[in-house]
Amino acid sequence: MYSTEQKQYFSEKLLSWYRRHKRDLPWRRSRNPYHIWISEIMLQQTRVETVIPYFHRFVDKFPTVEALAEAPEDEVLKAWEGLGYYSRARNLQSAVREVQERYGGVVPDTKEEVFALKGVGPYTAGAILSIAYNKPEPAVDGNVMRVLSRYFLIEEDIMKGSTRVLMEKLAKELIPEGAAGDFNQGLMELGAMVCTPKSPHCLTCPVMLHCSGRAAGMEAELPVKKKAKPPRPESRYVALLEGTGGQAGRVLIRQRPAEGLLARMWELPHALAPGTGTDGRDTAQGPDPAPAHEALAEHLDADGLGLGELRWFMPAEHTFSHIHWELDVFLGTVDNPSLLPESSAPLPSHYRWITREEMEQYAFPNVFLRILKAYFKEREGAS
Template sequence: MELTLRCTDIDINAFRNDLITWFYQNQRDLPWRENRDPYRVWVSEIMLQQTRVDTVIPYFTNFMREFPDLQSFANAPEDKILKAWEGLGYYSRVRNLQTAVREVVTEYAGKVPDTRQEISTLKGVGPYTAGAILSIAYNKPEPAVDGNVMRVLARVLLIDEDIGKAKTRKMFESELYELIDPDDPSAFNQGLMELGALVCTPTSPGCLLCPVQTQCGAYFEGKQAELPVKAKKKKAVPKNMAAFLIRNDHDEVLIEKRPEKGLLAGLWQFPNFELGEYSFTELEQGLATHYGVRDYNHNEAIQKIEHVFSHIIWNIQVFEGKADTVESTEGTVLKWVKEEDLEQYAFPVSHQKIITHSIRGD
């Protein structure tokens, strides 16, 4: 792709100065901005991927309390880090983060790499995360292109390429190498992110409040609503599921661990199946064989849950059952747990709703 730099059409110095001045005056008070510790910046950026800032704040605060430094996080057992991440989703992110942190501890003497070449080799560190850490923590003039940044620059520079394509992201990175303030790249990059979050929003952008309005091509041409361009996502596919709240004669509840690979890997759940794969007769036989269920009525769902992922929708019916105590078999990890001890285990959000509604009655 032949690149024609579009930032040459704006007053770069004015853009930098106006953006950075606005950022210092308007930046939100966020816990990961208390200092420029690369570890804290790293954790916050991983948490913020596909998650709202308001949602992340309590998770980040708790995470830093549990794992205040690289060493404590590197040494933590997986069940503990999954529990700290419970509810944030995309659990592969925290697994990759721990793998990468362990490498930093062992291979880099506990210092997060400060070059793009080195930091980009760490598991789960893509171009955006690398740029964010390098610019925010180390104040290096490296681009950090996320959705907010692409939206701002698409409007300012009148870029009408599909932002969902990799080549378009590379275009933005090239533009940013020209635009970024070499004296304060940390404030510049954070300013772009903050501007996209607070002013240059996806709908109804606050153009009259925008500090770089005089440099914005979309504002002058009235194209704010048309940019950025992004192809529509495919619709999520619905799946009908059945989950089972199984108790034994000791008032314990049966939970099982999901496989170590795939969706929601390594989390705990109540036994569940996709209804389209089995008849109720087959389900009943499977519940008896694998979970020792001896009393179960598929006609009486005690709860119905809808949980939306990016690509699928789980429509879950929850049933109750009684069982004899059963042990784990090859390929499965089962546990009988007292209801009051369930909070020690990390569950996906959909199964947290079973605990909240069908066990605690909230």
């Protein structure tokens, strides 16, 4: 389908370009499959510059398969805090535990075994096998599909499974003998540094001479990608419940359920804003505490917590891949004395009263971390 000359040119030029121009990234300094695995999971949906400090901290804290396998999940989530997509961290740890138990702590080197690990898709499996073990397996992600779409002028929708299959076959054919790791990294590097999503730098591109997309003047239109559905907006009320009396300065947090969105992360109690459902924020109600009180009181009641008065604190928002949260945050107190921080009565087991310092011990999704930081900053300013 594509000429041998065009393919050979691409493989040779890309490989020599990568070997001369590759960035010095921490996970490129060794072929440790465990480290490469961590870096690939962290790099999903996250920029290289963001990942670098997380990668250093994570491998310092959990330097081996065994260390990560044995670590408490809370510590792993805490080390991941701020990177988002927390299921990646949970799946990584489950898979690492499997590697520890089943393979004695050595990351396997066959496609079947690596692919069977939790959270490891075809791209990550290909990246681990090629980079760590130099196996001729393709590692095709959005970046790579963009480069191949342009160079070979492929006008298929890259969101379709059949296009991915085609790209994987092509990417495998392109791998030069004995150089799978460098070649795959070269493809990723070209996509990240030269054949960028907007305004590709064709004039400095090592494969421009035979790039069909560029020759056809189509580089800006490729790849073809059907738009994904935008995230569904959802309005929520958040309760920032303050401790009182001798325990002033503490706030109430709770742990999310073990399954579903942000499983087992810590958060502030929140409830869906009534009447807005999934159709978006009811701006007419704005920060009026009355409907917020009603929704939150009903919600907290299920956990045996009574709610005192509320007053508006701040707005916040957060976008997940499929939901966009628009949050109205209210300050308030718990009104059942038995559950106040100074009481010895136990809170429901998934709730905690915490201070500013204790915040560090819990893993929060970014949006709640921002709210808590804003709250404690304001308190410190006021005192």
